[in-house]
Structure formats: C-alpha cells, structure tokens
Amino acid sequence: MTSTREVQTLAQVLNDFRLNSFHAERLTQFIGDSDIIEGHIRTGMVQLIDAAIDLEELDQGDQVKRLQKSVPDFIDLEHKYSSQKETIQKIKQKSLQSGGTKDMIKDYEDEIHKEEDEYNSLSAKQKYGENEFMSEFKQAVWNVKHPNEEMPENEEVEEEDGGDDDDVIVSSTKRSLTCPLTTTWFEDPVTSYDCKHTFSKKPIVNMIRARHGIVQCPNPGCNKTWKMGCFFQDTLMERRVGRAKMIVEEAKNREFYDVE
Ligand SMILES: [Zn+2]
Structure with missing residues (x-):
C-alpha cells in the first residue's frame, strides 16, 4: 500500500519536473568539466606531435604516417566535446526562460544529433584539412628535414583508404x-x-x-x-x-x- 503511494509520488515528481533556472548553475559546472577534458585532448595532440618529431628525426617515416592517421581521431574527439558543451549551453539558456524546459534528455539528444549530422556531412578536407592541429602536425614533421622553410601550401595528405574523392589538402592556417x-x-x-x-x-x-x-x-x-x-x-x-x-x-x- 505504502509502496504504491511512493511510486505514484515519484511518477508525479517526474511528471512535474521542469529544468529551470535553479538547475542552470549545475549545468555551468558541467560546461567547466568539458573544458578540462578539451584541455587534456589538446595536451594529447601536442604529445602526438612531439612523438612524430622524434620518429621523423630517427627516419621512421612509416611510424610518422601511422601517427598522422590518428590525427583525425583527435580532431573528431575534440569536436565531440566542444559540440557537447555547446549543446549544454543551449539547454542552459532554455532552462533560464520562463517555465524552464520539460524534457531535457530529448532536447539534448535532438540537439546533439543535429550537430552530428552537420559534422558528418562535411568532407574530409573540411573536417581535417582545414584543421589547425593537422597543419601543425604536418608543419612540425616537415621542419625536421627542412628546419628553415615554411611547408609548401596545399601539401596533400594521404587518405586512410587510399584516397577517395575528397583528398585532404592541408591549408596552413596563418x-x-x-x-x-x-x-x-x-x-x-x-x-x-x-x-x-x-x-x-x-x-x-x-x-x-x-x-x-x-x-x-x-x-x-x-x-x-x-x-x-x-x-x-x-x-x-x-x-x-x-x-x-x-x-x-x-x-x-x-x-x-x-x-x-
Ligand atoms: Zn575573442
């Protein structure tokens, strides 16, 4: 008897729940946590570059290429966290509006899927070729053998699958x-x-x-x-x-x- 009443109460609580300004502060904390994760991803990127420089100095070109193939994974990961953060920021804005928001999970998933679809519709060139980290990686490796030269522009990057229609062209970000x-x-x-x-x-x-x-x-x-x-x-x-x-x-x- 009591347990039924408790279940009803819980269902009611869930039904009445609104994400509102009261919760906005906690979302801010979550955004801060994403920033820390992004920081770690960037540290990983720099360590990857350091390893590539060492390998290039040892003439281990094949190993450098293998490292280079993992660069897009880092870029994807960084994008994932930054789009998660943007989504939380949007939900936070919504929670501050009068009445708050009813179904946070649905809002979150809708927004994240929209972001994912947009990102996936980009070509490899748009995702990776124009990315700052990719050009930094290429430039750092290039400088091992050409210490005083800027890398030629539009250096082609080999595709993992041997190249499809959109070749990755690195445009050096100035x-x-x-x-x-x-x-x-x-x-x-x-x-x-x-x-x-x-x-x-x-x-x-x-x-x-x-x-x-x-x-x-x-x-x-x-x-x-x-x-x-x-x-x-x-x-x-x-x-x-x-x-x-x-x-x-x-x-x-x-x-x-x-x-x-
Ligand atoms: Zn600014």
Missing part, C-alpha cells in the same frame, strides 16, 4: 605569432575556449583582474568575454612561436658570419 596586447611574440600564450582568440597570459590576466574578474575580449570586433578559467595554455601556439624565434635567430647568426 595565425599571428604576436600578442595584440603587447605587439611582441606571444609569451605563455592562452586561448579562449569560447572565441579561440589568443593573448599572452600576463597582460590578459592583468586586464581581467583590473576589471573585477570579467573583461570583453580585446580582439577587435569580438563580443565574447574573458574571465579566469575560460582559457587554456595554448601549447600549439607556444611551439609555433618557439620555432619562429629559432628561425629568426639562425638567420641572424648566418648574417653575422656572412659579414665576416
């Missing part, structure tokens, strides 16, 4: 190596999870502190905000700056000896 705030090389570069803009850590953190914890992104035209915890250590950019500095340094040394 990102500035200087911080817009200091106008010198990036130092300790940090990138926003949200808008993907990059700044040297010290000046942006100083700005955030000076403006009581939140500041509009200093990149011209960007309407996103920066606060502590909304950015990650951009190890890919750090590597890129390190390489550029080395090239400049070597060019200087050459000039010096040429003069003598």
Whole structure:
C-alpha cells in the first residue's frame, strides 16, 4: 500500500519536473568539466606531435604516417566535446526562460544529433584539412628535414583508404605569432575556449583582474568575454612561436658570419 503511494509520488515528481533556472548553475559546472577534458585532448595532440618529431628525426617515416592517421581521431574527439558543451549551453539558456524546459534528455539528444549530422556531412578536407592541429602536425614533421622553410601550401595528405574523392589538402592556417596586447611574440600564450582568440597570459590576466574578474575580449570586433578559467595554455601556439624565434635567430647568426 505504502509502496504504491511512493511510486505514484515519484511518477508525479517526474511528471512535474521542469529544468529551470535553479538547475542552470549545475549545468555551468558541467560546461567547466568539458573544458578540462578539451584541455587534456589538446595536451594529447601536442604529445602526438612531439612523438612524430622524434620518429621523423630517427627516419621512421612509416611510424610518422601511422601517427598522422590518428590525427583525425583527435580532431573528431575534440569536436565531440566542444559540440557537447555547446549543446549544454543551449539547454542552459532554455532552462533560464520562463517555465524552464520539460524534457531535457530529448532536447539534448535532438540537439546533439543535429550537430552530428552537420559534422558528418562535411568532407574530409573540411573536417581535417582545414584543421589547425593537422597543419601543425604536418608543419612540425616537415621542419625536421627542412628546419628553415615554411611547408609548401596545399601539401596533400594521404587518405586512410587510399584516397577517395575528397583528398585532404592541408591549408596552413596563418595565425599571428604576436600578442595584440603587447605587439611582441606571444609569451605563455592562452586561448579562449569560447572565441579561440589568443593573448599572452600576463597582460590578459592583468586586464581581467583590473576589471573585477570579467573583461570583453580585446580582439577587435569580438563580443565574447574573458574571465579566469575560460582559457587554456595554448601549447600549439607556444611551439609555433618557439620555432619562429629559432628561425629568426639562425638567420641572424648566418648574417653575422656572412659579414665576416
Ligand atoms: Zn575573442
């Protein structure tokens, strides 16, 4: 008798449940967790590049190719987590509207499937060829044998299945190596999870502190905000700056000896 009443009560609770503003804060925490996972994925990407550089130095070209074939897996994984995060953000917005949202699971699944369909409809070139991590991988391996040269543009990437219609072409993504705030090389570069803009850590953190914890992104035209915890250590950019500095340094040394 009592148990029936309990079941009815539980059913009622479920029926009456609305995801509302009360829950929004917990969703924020979940978004923060996704950021941490994304950070780990990017760390894995950098370690993959380090391993590829070592193997290229040892003339293990086949092993490098095998590593390169796992790059799309990382890109897919990163996309999966960032689209999950965006979905949660959308649900959070919905929960803040009056009345909240009735069926969070359905909202989530609808949105995630929409995202997945969009991503799957992209060609390999769009998904991987234009990806920053893929071009960074190729550039890093290229620089082992061509230390002072930029990789030729439109370097073709072999397809896993021996090539179908859309060959993966790597377009080298040209990102500035200087911080817009200091106008010198990036130092300790940090990138926003949200808008993907990059700044040297010290000046942006100083700005955030000076403006009581939140500041509009200093990149011209960007309407996103920066606060502590909304950015990650951009190890890919750090590597890129390190390489550029080395090239400049070597060019200087050459000039010096040429003069003598
Ligand atoms: Zn921005």
